[in-house]
Amino acid sequence: xxxIVDGANGTASGKKPTVIFVLGxxxxxxxTQCAYIVEHYGxxxxxxxxxxxxxxxxxxxxxxxxxxxxxxxxxxxxEVTIKLLQKAIQENGNDKFLIDGFPRNxxxxxxxxxxxxxEPKFVLFFDCPEEEMEKxxxxxxxxxxxxxxxxxxxxxxxxxxxxxxxIQYYEAKGKVRKINAAKPIEAVFExxxxxxxxxxxxxxxxxxxxx
Numbered sequence: 001x002x003x004i005v006d007g008a009n010g011t012a013s014g015k016k017p018t019v020i021f022v023l024g025x026x027x028x029x030x031x032t033q034c035a036y037i038v039e040h041y042g043x044x045x046x047x048x049x050x051x052x053x054x055x056x057x058x059x060x061x062x063x064x065x066x067x068x069x070x071x072x073x074x075x076x077x078x079e080v081t082i083k084l085l086q087k088a089i090q091e092n093g094n095d096k097f098l099i100d101g102f103p104r105n106x107x108x109x110x111x112x113x114x115x116x117x118x119e120p121k122f123v124l125f126f127d128c129p130e131e132e133m134e135k136x137x138x139x140x141x142x143x144x145x146x147x148x149x150x151x152x153x154x155x156x157x158x159x160x161x162x163x164x165x166x167i168q169y170y171e172a173k174g175k176v177r178k179i180n181a182a183k184p185i186e187a188v189f190e191x192x193x194x195x196x197x198x199x200x201x202x203x204x205x206x207x208x209x210x211x
Contacts, residue, residue, distance in 0.1 A: 015095045019118050022100045023167060024126030025159045026152065027133030028181045029188060033126065034098050036189050041196050044094040048102035051084040052076060078103075078111035086116055098124075105162040109169065123170045124195070126181035126188075130156050 020043070024030040034045045055063040056070075062080070069076050081102060089097060099120075103109035113119055137152050170176050177195050181188055 017089050017094075017118065018096045019089075019120045020098050021103065021120045021123045021166075021170075022098050022126070023123060023163055024181060025128060025130070025133050025163075026155045027136040028126040028128040029136070029185065030100060030124075030126045030181075032185055033179075033181075033188060033192055034100050037098060037192065037196060040193075041096075042094070043096045043098045044092050045098045045100060046085060046088050047100045048081050048085065048104075051088060052081065055084060078108045079115065081108070082112050082115050085112075089116075103163075103166050106165050106169065109166050120170070120175065122175045122177050123167065124192070125167055125176055125178045127178050128181035132182045 022030050022034055031047075037043050038045050052066055056067045057063065066076055066080060085099060085102065103112055133156065134149075134152055138149070167176055179188060179191050179195075183191075
């Protein structure tokens with residue numbers, strides 16, 4: 001027999017998952033840091049954007065609806081993204097998840113907590129000055145600077161207007177772990193480790209005391 005999902009909000013193992021929201025502006029380096037956290041601490045990385053793209057690629061009815069909304073410049077409803085995240089959590093054997101690039105706004109946040117009944121353990125916020133993010137993004141797209149600068153600045157503006165209220169909400173609850181993301185990749189991960197390592201050590205100590 002296969003594994004049974006415990007209700008709508010559990011994982012495949014039947015445990016309530018640990019969720020960490022990962023937020024940061026475009027070019028803040030959060031994707032790279034997520035890959036390091038997965039490798040060192042055993043989390044599963046879920047990107048809301050990747051899940052939406054995969055659903056479109058699948059050619060499902062849901063995927064076609066998402067594609068049409070994006071083409072028309074509409075925002076994909078929170079429920080659609082949340083259902084994809086929920087399904088990914090339920091079908092994965094792990095019980096620790098990094099959710100990257102979501103919630104994008106207050107409405108996303110409220111809907112996620114209401115639908116999944118999951119509150120994040122904390123929010124990992126990669127704080128990076130706009131000039132540094134711009135430099136990084138333009139460095140990735142050399143030769144197309146004039147095409148991209150306007151789009152990049154629009155993305156910054158959207159991030160500031162939409163995501164900062166989410167960060168402020170969790171900050172008021174003492175749940176934000178802010179990282180200085182302007183430093184080189186390795187130095188940023190050293191700072192990330194100070195947040196995750198005590199937790200990892202605690203797990204190790206507990207397993208040793210059982211033996």
